[in-house]
Amino acid sequence: MKRIKLLYRFLIFINVFFSILLVVQLVLLIGPDLIYWKQYEDRTFGTFQSLIEGVRLVLLLIGLFKVQHGVRAIIDEGFYNVTSQVKFKKSGFFLIIYVLISFAYNILVMKELELNIFIVNFIQYYFILLVGIGLYIFSDFIKNGGKLKQENDLTI
Structure with missing residues (x-):
């Protein structure tokens, strides 16, 4: 649980940083x-x-705020809960939408970018896409694990 709390604090730091960056x-x-x-x-x-x-x-x-809320739900309610499952699914969706828009944007402004920056952007977007898909799949694991836990609790 210490590592999950550390992850939660790190996400708070990242979200505050991005919020300040957005305001600036x-x-x-x-x-x-x-x-x-x-x-x-x-x-x-x-x-x-x-x-x-x-x-x-x-x-x-x-997307990052949804991840933060999902991790907070894990801290408060335990690993298998509906809140974290929904938050992780939404965060994966927002990250995938971010990547699709960023891919299109990167292609449209291709003439303004140097080739190495263009390629690095695509690599970064690819990894963010993997994280988004991973969060989407992780939400299904939490959902299925919650069902198994519920069935196990009823059996006992």
Whole structure:
């Protein structure tokens, strides 16, 4: 249980960091671009590029918050519970959506990126996709384990 609590604290740290990063991005990039309609001729999405990156960050942040809530449910209610199963499934869904949008975004802004950054982005998105699918599958393990535990408790 110590490691799960350590994971929970680490997720809190990561989520606070990403929340601060989102606020900074909103204040310094998205807000001024939309208020002053700053034109970027060299960017694919122009004024809305920072907004699209902010939306991607929000999807990642939601997925990580769901993981944090799922881990908290494990700490509070034990390993096999419906709350953590639902939270992990939702977090996997949000991470998969984040990756699909990021893949498309990376392809659309390909001409603005160097080749090594383009490839590294795809590798990162691939690993986040694996984590999202893993969380989705992990939620099914928790669901099936909960059913087995319930049947075992009824048998005794």
